[in-house]
Amino acid sequence: MVPPSSSRAAAPPTAGVPAPASAPAPAPGERSAVALVAVLGALTAVAPLATDMYVPGFPAMGDTLGASSSAVQLTMTAFLAGLVVGQLLIGPLSDALGRRRLLISGSAGFILFSLVCAVAPNVGLLTGARFLQGVAGAAGMVLARAVLTDRFHGADLPRHFAVLSQVMGVAPIAAPVLGGVILSVSTWRAVFAVLAVLGGLLLVAVVRRVPESLPPERRQSGGFVNTFRAMGTLLGRRAFMGYVLVVAFVAAALFTYISGSSFVFENLHGVSSTTYSLIFATNAVGMLLAGTVFSRLAGRGVRLNTLLAAGVGVVLVGTLAQVLLVLSAGESLAGTWITLFVTASGIGLVFPGGMSIGQTVGRMAPGAASALLGGLQFLFGALASPLVGLFGEDSSLPMAVIMLVAAAGAGLALVGLARPWQGHGEPAASV
Numbered sequence: 001m002v003p004p005s006s007s008r009a010a011a012p013p014t015a016g017v018p019a020p021a022s023a024p025a026p027a028p029g030e031r032s033a034v035a036l037v038a039v040l041g042a043l044t045a046v047a048p049l050a051t052d053m054y055v056p057g058f059p060a061m062g063d064t065l066g067a068s069s070s071a072v073q074l075t076m077t078a079f080l081a082g083l084v085v086g087q088l089l090i091g092p093l094s095d096a097l098g099r100r101r102l103l104i105s106g107s108a109g110f111i112l113f114s115l116v117c118a119v120a121p122n123v124g125l126l127t128g129a130r131f132l133q134g135v136a137g138a139a140g141m142v143l144a145r146a147v148l149t150d151r152f153h154g155a156d157l158p159r160h161f162a163v164l165s166q167v168m169g170v171a172p173i174a175a176p177v178l179g180g181v182i183l184s185v186s187t188w189r190a191v192f193a194v195l196a197v198l199g200g201l202l203l204v205a206v207v208r209r210v211p212e213s214l215p216p217e218r219r220q221s222g223g224f225v226n227t228f229r230a231m232g233t234l235l236g237r238r239a240f241m242g243y244v245l246v247v248a249f250v251a252a253a254l255f256t257y258i259s260g261s262s263f264v265f266e267n268l269h270g271v272s273s274t275t276y277s278l279i280f281a282t283n284a285v286g287m288l289l290a291g292t293v294f295s296r297l298a299g300r301g302v303r304l305n306t307l308l309a310a311g312v313g314v315v316l317v318g319t320l321a322q323v324l325l326v327l328s329a330g331e332s333l334a335g336t337w338i339t340l341f342v343t344a345s346g347i348g349l350v351f352p353g354g355m356s357i358g359q360t361v362g363r364m365a366p367g368a369a370s371a372l373l374g375g376l377q378f379l380f381g382a383l384a385s386p387l388v389g390l391f392g393e394d395s396s397l398p399m400a401v402i403m404l405v406a407a408a409g410a411g412l413a414l415v416g417l418a419r420p421w422q423g424h425g426e427p428a429a430s431v
Contacts, residue, residue: 037160039205040147043140044164045171047083050137050195052175057188067123075130080382082134084375087142091371096220096227099143100212106139107203111196118192145370149359150213155299158356162295165351166288173284230365234372239424240361242417244372247354248380249410250315253403254347255381260388260399268396269333279337283344290348304357305420311349312410318343319404326397336396360425
C-alpha cells in the first residue's frame with residue numbers, strides 16, 4: 001500500500017481554482033476501507049439494477065397501464081437519460097458542496113421516486129418518475145468514483161476501481177433474475193417497491209459508513225459557475241478526454257452486446273432462455289476474472305496504461321474476430337460465444353484502467369471528472385444499444401459490426417488523444 005500523503009490541510013483555494021491534487025484526504029484504515037468500498041460498490045449497482053429488474057414485467061406493465069410497448073420502453077430511455085443528466089449535474093456540484101450531503105439526498109430521492117413508480121397510475125407519470133429516479137440514482141454512481149478518488153491514491157485507487165467495475169459486470173446479470181423472482185410472486189409494481197427498500201438500506205449504509213471525503217478547504221470556491229467551469233477545463237484537456245472516450249466507446253460496445261445478444265443466441269442460434277443466461281453469465285465471469293487480473297497486476301506495479309492498452313487490444317481482437325467469423329463461416333454458436341467472451345474479458349480490463357487513470361488525471365476536480373467519465377459512458381451506451389435492431393434481425397453481423405466500430409473508436413481515442421506511452425495518471429511505483 002502506498003503511504004498516504006500528509007493529512008495537513010491545504011491552504012484554501014482561490015476563487016474558481018481547485019485544491020491542489022497533492023493533498024488527497026488520508027486513506028481510511030483497512031477495515032473501514034473494506035466497508036467503505038463495499039458501500040460504494042452497492043451504490044454503483046443501483047443503476048443497473050433499476051435499469052433491468054423490471055424488464056421481465058414489460059408486457060404486464062403495458063396491460064396494466066393501457067400503454068403500447070414503445071411507450072413502456074420509453075420508461076427505460078427516460079431512466080438512462082436521468083442517469084446521464086444526474087451525473088453531469090451532481091458530479092461538479094459535489095466539488096463545491098462536498099460528497100456526503102449529495103449522497104444522502106440522492107439516496108433519499110431514489111427511495112421517493114421508486115415509490116412513485118410503484119404507484120404510478122399511467123405511463124406518463126411512470127416515465128417522468130423514472131427520469132427523476134435516474135437523476136437521483138446517478139448520485140451513487142458518480143459520487144462513488146469521486147469518493148474513491150478523494151480517499152485513495154497510488155496503487156490502492158485502481159484496485160478499488162476494479163471492484164466497482166466488477167460490480168457493474170455482475171449487476172446487469174443479477175437484475176433480470178431478481179426481477180423474474182419478484183414477478184413470480186407479485187406484480188411489476190413490487191419491483192419498484194423492492195428498489196425503494198434497497199434504496200433505504202443504502203441510505204442507512206451511507207449515513208453510517210461514508211463520511212465526508214472532501215473537507216471544506218479542498219472544495220471549489222467562487223460559486224456554481226466556477227464549479228461547472230472546472231468541467232469545461234477538463235473538456236479541454238486532450239489526455240483526460242482521451243481516457244473518457246476510451247471508456248465511453250467501450251461502454252457502447254458493451255451496451256450493444258447486452259441489447260443484441262439475446263436476439264443472436266435465442267433467435268438465430270435457437271438456444272433456450274436458460275442456456276442464454278448461462279452464456280451471458282459465462283461472459284460476465286470473463287469480465288470478473290479480467291478485473292481480478294487487473295487488480296493483481298496493478299497492485300504489483302504494472303503500468304495502468306499498459307493494462308488499459310492491453311484491454312483495448314483484446315476488445316479489438318474479439319470484435320474483429322467476430323465480424324470475420326460471420327463473414328467467412330456464417331453463423332456459429334461456439335464461435336460467437338468465444339469471441340464475445342474474449343471481448344467481455346477485454347472490457348473487464350478497460351473499465352478499471354480507464355476510470356482509474358481518468359480520475360487521476362482529473363483529480364483537480366474529481367466530481368466533474370467522474371461526471372464526464374460516467375455520463376458519457378451511459379450516453380454512448382444508450383445511443384448504441386438501439387442500433388442493433390435497426391439493421392435487421394436475420395444476422396448477427398449488425399451487432400458484430402457496431403461493436404467493432406465502437407472498439408475502433410476506443411483504439412483511436414487511446415492512440416490519438418490519451419497517448420498512453422506518455423504515462424498519464426500512473427502511480428509513482430508503476431514500472
